[in-house]
Amino acid sequence: xxxxxxxxxxxxxxDALTALDIRQVAYVPDAGHARLxxxxxxxxxxxxxxxxxxxxxxxxxxxxxxxxxxxxxxxQSSGVGNCANQLAFARAARFPLLTLVTMRGEAAxxxxxxxxxxxxxxxxxxxxxxxxxxxxxxxxxxxxxxxxGQAAFGSDAIVAVLIAQDVIGxxxxxxxx
Amino acid sequence: MNQPGTIxxxxxxxxxxxxxxxxxxxxxxxxxxxxxxxxxxxxxLDFGLWGAMGGAVLIGLGLAMAQPDKRVLVVTxxxxxxxxxxxxxxxxxxxxxxLAIVVLDNGLYGExxxxxxHTAHGADLAAIARGCGLPVAATIAEDERMGxxxxxxxxxxxxxxxxxKISPDTPPLVLPERDPVVLKDRFRAALGAAS
Numbered sequence: 001x002x003x004x005x006x007x008x009x010x011x012x013x014x015d016a017l018t019a020l021d022i023r024q025v026a027y028v029p030d031a032g033h034a035r036l037x038x039x040x041x042x043x044x045x046x047x048x049x050x051x052x053x054x055x056x057x058x059x060x061x062x063x064x065x066x067x068x069x070x071x072x073x074x075x076q077s078s079g080v081g082n083c084a085n086q087l088a089f090a091r092a093a094r095f096p097l098l099t100l101v102t103m104r105g106e107a108a109x110x111x112x113x114x115x116x117x118x119x120x121x122x123x124x125x126x127x128x129x130x131x132x133x134x135x136x137x138x139x140x141x142x143x144x145x146x147x148x149g150q151a152a153f154g155s156d157a158i159v160a161v162l163i164a165q166d167v168i169g170x171x172x173x174x175x176x177x
Numbered sequence: 178m179n180q181p182g183t184i185x186x187x188x189x190x191x192x193x194x195x196x197x198x199x200x201x202x203x204x205x206x207x208x209x210x211x212x213x214x215x216x217x218x219x220x221x222l223d224f225g226l227w228g229a230m231g232g233a234v235l236i237g238l239g240l241a242m243a244q245p246d247k248r249v250l251v252v253t254x255x256x257x258x259x260x261x262x263x264x265x266x267x268x269x270x271x272x273x274x275x276l277a278i279v280v281l282d283n284g285l286y287g288e289x290x291x292x293x294x295h296t297a298h299g300a301d302l303a304a305i306a307r308g309c310g311l312p313v314a315a316t317i318a319e320d321e322r323m324g325x326x327x328x329x330x331x332x333x334x335x336x337x338x339x340x341x342k343i344s345p346d347t348p349p350l351v352l353p354e355r356d357p358v359v360l361k362d363r364f365r366a367a368l369g370a371a372s
Contacts, residue, residue, distance in 0.1 A: 049238075050270060053263055059231075059233075060235045063235065066365060066370070067244040088229075089357075092357050
């Protein structure tokens with residue numbers, strides 16, 4: 001039996017970010033973003049900005065936009081909860097924000113600590129006046145990010161793209177025996 | 178508690194931005210630092226915060242990366258800086274040569290009733306900045322050394338971090354433009370970055 005390989009969804013997202021002329025790539029590391037971070041790090045037109053906490057990224061990208069550059073914020077769903085007050089700033093000043101969020105706390109999540117923030121991730125963006133879109137199938141990754149970027153930068157909006165845990169894969173906690 | 182500083186904040190900020198050209202981009206931290214900038218003369222290339230506490234130095238970093246040929250100066254207070262201290266490690270990792278941060282440290286939360294801040298109890302922001310990896314981190318407590326502070330803020334190779342020990346006096350409010358969309362659009366237009 002031949003298995004159909006999954007589309008290389010991080011590469012599709014990278015291509016979409018390149019087409020959007022993204023220059024600053026801010027992130028708090030997440031396993032689900034690891035390949036995208038590698039691709040962006042190897043791209044000379046992009047600068048990686050590792051953050052100590054996710055809200056730094058919202059402020060950083062506001063500064064980037066003030067200076068005429070576009071950026072993206074990569075984070076895990078647990079980090080979205082750190083961002084609320086800086087999202088209020090982005091909303092009040094109508095700074096565009098494109099953020100890609102790898103989801104925890106859904107599908108077959110085995111860590112109960114991840115579940116509340118996972119369930120609150122989409123509603124939190126909406127509460128703060130932003131929008132949350134989803135990638136539930138790997139094949140949709142590129143087009144969804146491309147459209148989200150056009151919406152964010154074209155209409156000065158906060159647009160989050162939530163990448164489903166089914167796309168990323170569920171973290172295993174199998175202990176070595 | 179530490180002794181309060183003596184530097185006059187309004188005179189200090191006026192000196193930091195004196196004789197500015199369009200090659201200087203300024204971010205003001207939430208509250209009194211933004212009022213000080215307004216008192217020094219509102220400028221299209223000022224972005225003074227009325228919120229976003231803890232974000233000032235990160236806004237400065239994003240701006241400095243986007244505009245590497247311009248000098249970016251962040252002027253903020255000790256309370257605002259304390260809320261975003263992790264950002265100093267983020268800045269140190271990027272080492273933006275065109276970014277300077279000046280913290281007006283009066284050891285208190287002036288906008289909320291003058292409660293003592295952590296710097297009044299010994300938190301040393303310049304030591305923290307140095308510990309994060311910022312190569313130039315100085316504390317200046319004497320008005321006679323303001324020339325050195327201005328030189329660091331405006332000319333020295335960055336990233337530069339300067340703490341000014343200012344007097345706890347509260348000068349009269351001078352309020353700049355309050356609408357953040359206006360501030361943002363005005364700034365981008367002055368920079369030629371408007372889309």
